[in-house]
Amino acid sequence: MYGNEGISDKKTLKSAFDRAVYQVGGHGKRNVEVLKRAFAAIDGQLDSDMYGNGHAMEAFEAKMAGVLGKASAVFFPSGTMAQQIALRIWCDRKGTKRVAYHPLCHLEIHEEDGLKELHGIEPILLADKDRLIGLKDVQRLPEDVSCLLLELPQREIGGQLPPFEELAAISAYCREKGIQLHLDGARLFEILPFYQKTAAEVCALFDSVYISFYKGIGGIAGAILAGEPEFTKESKVWKRRHGGDLISLYPYFLSADYYYEQRIGKMDLYYRQAQELSGLYNRCHHLKTVPDVPVSNMFHVHADIPKDRLEHILIEVYRETGVGLTPALKEKTDQACTFEVSIGDRYGEVPIDRLQLTFELLDHKLRGESF
Amino acid sequence: MYGNEGISDKKTLKSAFDRAVYQVGGHGKRNVEVLKRAFAAIDGQLDSDMYGNGHAMEAFEAKMAGVLGKASAVFFPSGTMAQQIALRIWCDRKGTKRVAYHPLCHLEIHEEDGLKELHGIEPILLADKDRLIGLKDVQRLPEDVSCLLLELPQREIGGQLPPFEELAAISAYCREKGIQLHLDGARLFEILPFYQKTAAEVCALFDSVYISFYKGIGGIAGAILAGEPEFTKESKVWKRRHGGDLISLYPYFLSADYYYEQRIGKMDLYYRQAQELSGLYNRCHHLKTVPDVPVSNMFHVHADIPKDRLEHILIEVYRETGVGLTPALKEKTDQACTFEVSIGDRYGEVPIDRLQLTFELLDHKLRGESF
Numbered sequence: 238m239y240g241n242e243g244i245s246d247k248k249t250l251k252s253a254f255d256r257a258v259y260q261v262g263g264h265g266k267r268n269v270e271v272l273k274r275a276f277a278a279i280d281g282q283l284d285s286d287m288y289g290n291g292h293a294m295e296a297f298e299a300k301m302a303g304v305l306g307k308a309s310a311v312f313f314p315s316g317t318m319a320q321q322i323a324l325r326i327w328c329d330r331k332g333t334k335r336v337a338y339h340p341l342c343h344l345e346i347h348e349e350d351g352l353k354e355l356h357g358i359e360p361i362l363l364a365d366k367d368r369l370i371g372l373k374d375v376q377r378l379p380e381d382v383s384c385l386l387l388e389l390p391q392r393e394i395g396g397q398l399p400p401f402e403e404l405a406a407i408s409a410y411c412r413e414k415g416i417q418l419h420l421d422g423a424r425l426f427e428i429l430p431f432y433q434k435t436a437a438e439v440c441a442l443f444d445s446v447y448i449s450f451y452k453g454i455g456g457i458a459g460a461i462l463a464g465e466p467e468f469t470k471e472s473k474v475w476k477r478r479h480g481g482d483l484i485s486l487y488p489y490f491l492s493a494d495y496y497y498e499q500r501i502g503k504m505d506l507y508y509r510q511a512q513e514l515s516g517l518y519n520r521c522h523h524l525k526t527v528p529d530v531p532v533s534n535m536f537h538v539h540a541d542i543p544k545d546r547l548e549h550i551l552i553e554v555y556r557e558t559g560v561g562l563t564p565a566l567k568e569k570t571d572q573a574c575t576f577e578v579s580i581g582d583r584y585g586e587v588p589i590d591r592l593q594l595t596f597e598l599l600d601h602k603l604r605g606e607s608f
Numbered sequence: 609m610y611g612n613e614g615i616s617d618k619k620t621l622k623s624a625f626d627r628a629v630y631q632v633g634g635h636g637k638r639n640v641e642v643l644k645r646a647f648a649a650i651d652g653q654l655d656s657d658m659y660g661n662g663h664a665m666e667a668f669e670a671k672m673a674g675v676l677g678k679a680s681a682v683f684f685p686s687g688t689m690a691q692q693i694a695l696r697i698w699c700d701r702k703g704t705k706r707v708a709y710h711p712l713c714h715l716e717i718h719e720e721d722g723l724k725e726l727h728g729i730e731p732i733l734l735a736d737k738d739r740l741i742g743l744k745d746v747q748r749l750p751e752d753v754s755c756l757l758l759e760l761p762q763r764e765i766g767g768q769l770p771p772f773e774e775l776a777a778i779s780a781y782c783r784e785k786g787i788q789l790h791l792d793g794a795r796l797f798e799i800l801p802f803y804q805k806t807a808a809e810v811c812a813l814f815d816s817v818y819i820s821f822y823k824g825i826g827g828i829a830g831a832i833l834a835g836e837p838e839f840t841k842e843s844k845v846w847k848r849r850h851g852g853d854l855i856s857l858y859p860y861f862l863s864a865d866y867y868y869e870q871r872i873g874k875m876d877l878y879y880r881q882a883q884e885l886s887g888l889y890n891r892c893h894h895l896k897t898v899p900d901v902p903v904s905n906m907f908h909v910h911a912d913i914p915k916d917r918l919e920h921i922l923i924e925v926y927r928e929t930g931v932g933l934t935p936a937l938k939e940k941t942d943q944a945c946t947f948e949v950s951i952g953d954r955y956g957e958v959p960i961d962r963l964q965l966t967f968e969l970l971d972h973k974l975r976g977e978s979f
Contacts (some may be wrong), residue, residue, distance in 0.1 A: 270652030272859055281641030285828075314685055318851025351849030355726045451855055457656075458854045478722030479850050480689025483829045484822055488643055488859030 250565060253552040257561030259591070261514070264455040264500075264581035271457055275492035285485045289473060297490045298461070305446050306437025307463035311472050312490045314481045316423055316449050317348050319462040320386070322475040323445045325356045326468060327384035327417040337361040337378055338386040339370055341393035343421065355479075369399050372406050378416065385411055388421035389439070390428050395527035395537035395577075401432050408442035418442065423449040426501060427533040430508040444468075450493035453507065453534055454500050455581060459489035500582075507534035507580040514578065517592065521600040526578075534580040538563075542606050544574035550602045560587060560595040621936060624923040628932030630962070632885070635826040635871075635952035642828055646863035656856045660844060668861045669832070676817050677808025678834035682843050683861045685852045687794055687820050688719050690833040691757070693846040694816045696727045697839060698755035698788040708732040708749055709757040710741055712764035714792065726850075740770050743777045749787065756782055759792035760810070761799050766898035766908035766948075772803050779813035789813065794820040797872060798904040801879040815839075821864035824878065824905055825871055826952060830860035871953075878905035878951040885949065888963065892971040897949075905951040909934075913977050915945035921973045931958060931966040 254260060265271075286294035294312060302310035313319040321344065324336045336352075338344065340362040344352050352358045361382060364370040369391055378385070387407070390396035399407075411418045420443040425436055432439060440446045445464040450456035462472055476482045511531040518526050518538050526536045540547050544566050555561045563576040625631060636642075657665035665683060673681035684690040692715065695707045707723075709715065711733040715723050723729045732753060735741040740762055749756070758778070761767035770778075782789045791814040796807060803810060811817045816835040821827035833843055847853045882902040889897050889909050897907045911918050915937050926932045934947040 266653075267656040267658070267856065268652060269647065269650055269654045269656070269858065269862070271656070273647060273652050276640065276644060276647070279640055281639060281644050282637075283640045285638040285640070285642070287638070313851070315851040315854050317848070317853070321851065348851075349845050349848045351851065354849055457859060458856045474720050477688070477720045478725055479852075480684070480686040480692065480719075480722065481851060482688070483686050485638065485829045487640065488828060491640070 250548050250552060250563075253555040254561035254564040257555045258559035259587040260561045260564075260583050261587060261592075262563065262579050262581065263583055265583055271455075272488065272492060275457075275495040279491060279495075285487050286490075288484055289476070289482055289486075293487065294490055297494050300494075301448070301461045302463055304436050305440045305448070305461070305463045306435075307440060307446060307465070309466040309469040310461050310463040311469045311476065312486060312493075313460045313462055313476060314458065314483065314486060314489060316343070316421075316447050316460040317351065318476065318479050318481045319447045319460045319472070320344060320419070320421060321348070321352050321356060322472050322479065323419050323447065323462060323464075323468075324352060324358055324384055324386065325475060326471050327419065327445070328356070328358055330417075331381070331383035331415075333381045333383050334358050335361060335379070335382045336384045336386060337363050337375075337382050339364055339388060339391060340366045341391070342386060342388060343392075343423070344386070346393070367394060369394070369397050370407075371399065372403055372410065375407050375410055378414075380414070382416055384417040384419050386419045386421055387443075388423070390424055390533045390535070392424065392535070396424065396531065396533045396535040397528050398428055398431060398532045401434065404439075404442055417444040419444065420446040422446050424452050424533060424535070426504050427453040427507065427535070430505040431532040450489070450496065452579070453504060453581070454493065454496045456493040456496040457489055459486070459493045503582075504534070507584070510534070510584045511536060511578070511580045514580065514584065517596040521596060522603040523606060524603065535578060537575055537577055539569070539573065539575045540566075541573050542603070543572055544568045546606060547574055550599070550606075553602065554595060554599050558591065558595040558598060560591060562595070562599075621919050621923060621934075624926040625932035625935040628926045629930035630958040631932045631935075631954050632958060632963075633934065633950050633952065634954055636954055642826075643859065643863060646828075646866040650862055650866075654858075656858050657861075659855055660847070660853055660857075664858065665861055668865050671865075672819070672832045673834055675807050676811045676819070676832070676834045677806075678811060678817060678836070680837040680840040681832050681834040682840045682847065683857060683864075684831045684833055684847060685829065685854065685857060685860065687714070687792075687818050687831040688722065689847065689850050689852045690818045690831045690843070691715060691790070691792060692719070692723050692727060693843050693850065694790050694818065694833060694835075695723060695729055695755055695757065696846060697842050698790065698816070699727070699729055701788075702752070702754035702786075704752045704754050705729050706732060706750070706753045707755045707757060708734050708746075708753050710735055710759060710762060711737045712762070713757060713759060714763075714794070715757070717764070738765060740765070740768050741778075742770065743774055743781060746778050746781055749785075751785070753787055755788040755790050757790045757792055758814075759794070761795055761904045761906070763795065763906070767795070767902065767904045767906040768899050769799055769802060769903045772805065775810075775813055788815040790815065791817040793817050795823050795904060795906070797875050798824040798878065798906070801876040802903040821860070821867065823950070824875060824952070825864065825867050827864040827867040828860055830857070830864045874953075875905070877956070881905070881955045882907060882949070882951045885951065885955065888967040892967060893974040894977060895974065906949060908946055908948050910940070910944065910946045912944050913974070914943055915939045917977060918945055921970070921977075924973065925966060925970050929962065929966040929969060931962060933966070933970075
């Protein structure tokens with residue numbers, strides 16, 4: 238979702254978005270400057286890591302283990318690799334090939350079935366495509382399930398979250414039943430302002446945790462997998478098997494550390510800005526956000542008009558206001574489309590009166606739609 | 609081999625090596641400066657690649673496809689990932705799980721059995737641990753073998769090479785028998801001066817080719833897998849499954865391109881320097897090189913004295929001459945040890961008279977050994 242697939246007029250909307258004076262989402266362009274900025278203050282004499290060893294890498298892993306409240310952490314080039322490996326380890330421990338996750342889990346829809354093709358693991362899809370996994374879904378799991386993966390927030394449905402109490406109840410149930418609980422925390426830091434919890438408090442409910450450094454943190458790439466030392470030690474063996482134990486990973490973890498320090502204190506700001514922006518969308522005819530009130534820095538916008546119509550309107554709005562709202566739309570049906578919004582540093586650069594004007598104009602044009 | 613394992617006195621020899629004025633092997637320290645140097649002249653506004661797409665990445669892949677004389681090439685974070693995937697694709701094509709390679713193949717001894725654990729592929733080990741695969745070994749292969757992997761040069765036996773004619777005969781035999789031939793070309797550029805061939809001329813004998821950017825080229829990390837478009841397209845699906853389809857790989861391929869341009873013209877120099885240096889080793893008592901005359905920028909030194917004795921002597925030599933020859937030794941038996949030499953930019957920095965003096969002193973001390 239939200240990739241290149243099925244976005245026919247991407248070029249036009251994308252180019253109008255790129256030409257706008259302001260772009261509302263994200264931290265900015267993903268370009269070489271992101272690397273240069275991170276490395277500007279790093280001493281060139283700092284030694285590279287060597288196949289997972291080295292002072293700088295171990296220090297970053299220890300720092301992140303501390304942040305997540307886990308005993309140990311391992312840096313991975315990607316979350317795809319880290320999460321497949323986590324589930325494989327839990328399956329091997331239990332001697333089964335079954336895990337459970339949401340139907341729109343990253344492993345199910347974005348990884349070319351790596352979990353199945355490389356590890357022979359068969360997932361049980363819990364809940365439905367349009368709602369969160371709840372305690373009642375978990376209570377129906379068969380006994381041979383080794384691990385339940387929960388994604389917080391559930392990105393593909395707009396970044397939704399269960400109440401913390403329900404999460405705690407799911408965790409307690411899994412512990413009772415001997416089911417390991419794994420956190421897809423690609424956007425973990427982004428939900429802490431809503432939960433009013435520390436990362437460690439959320440992670441305490443989980444046996445293993447993955448976090449990403451290029452969503453809210455805005456790094457270049459890379460991930461951390463955390464848990465007990467026996468678990469992370471085993472994950473390093475699988476990292477080598479996957480071809481992820483690179484001779485040097487410092488371009489990723491040093492930049493991850495840099496942008497972590499830059500942005501970890503801004504998550505509350507992004508969260509409040511997402512609420513502000515969702516309010517502007519929800520005041521427009523034909524548009525509504527999911528969730529209605531965001532619980533992180535992200536949400537989805539659903540439009541009950543055809544994709545090509547909304548594209549046409551958005552291009553006009555970008556041109557007339559100089560404010561770009563989204564670079565791409567995704568067709569839902571013939572008569573409906575959707576797009577994702579993630580708040581980052583760029584939101585704060587848009588003057589609020591100009592943003593309000595943009596939405597007044599957008600609403601005005603949408604009112605003209607007869608659909 | 610030549611990792612951390614089994615090197616008990618590593619710290620002492622390593623620290624004496626590091627403290628020496630000159631270090632004979634490699635290109636220099638693997639530190640952050642390697643990245644900074646590569647990116648100094650790259651425009652910060654250059655867009656990142658996005659999940660394998662993007663102008664800069666595609667341009668580099670096309671350039672390398674051209675160098676290797678193949679129709680298509682894909683950049684990978686690691687050779688471990690690229691090669692497992694190549695063998696998996698060839699196995700799937702033939703509907704078998706059997707490949708063949710050397711007993712000291714990288715996949716067999718350095719990858720925690722990823723090929724077996726992730727892909728269920730069973731290798732046939734050809735030839736012996738101390739010699740190259742020859743045509744006669746290949747002729748004994750069973751019919752259900754999908755792919756033969758040849759490593760040029762065979763690193764773990766000092767970087768040996770078959771005559772080009774034998775290589776051509778193996779290639780012809782494999783084509784006749786429907787066995788795909790894959791090149792582990794981690795050090796492909798380093799052997800071209802010996803063969804007096806272009807990379808494309810060597811690769812023409814192979815159906816798929818992997819090359820590395822952090823051996824002779826001296827980049828940060830990264831690999832290219834090349835072949836027919838159908839093959840490389842499939843390799844991208846597997847790259848995603850392995851977790852190697854990172855949102856951004858530019859820290860690796862842009863630096864790979866930079867160091868490729870810096871060093872591709874120096875391979876003949878490294879080759880001649882390796883011959884010079886092996887001559888100096890072979891004039892020392894108790895030492896001999898394998899191969900006797902190097903065919904690339906690398907060779908192994910074998911000593912028929914115990915590891916701790918040679919360490920002691922080397923530390924004295926480094927201290928007295930300011931020239932460090934190797935940072936580590938590997939125990940072969942109680943009475944013998946070995947180490948690897950790879951020539952890079954640092955060799956040319958050592959004054960030749962000082963190097964000769966170093967070897968005179970080394971030989972003098974070795975003569976005193978009663979073993």
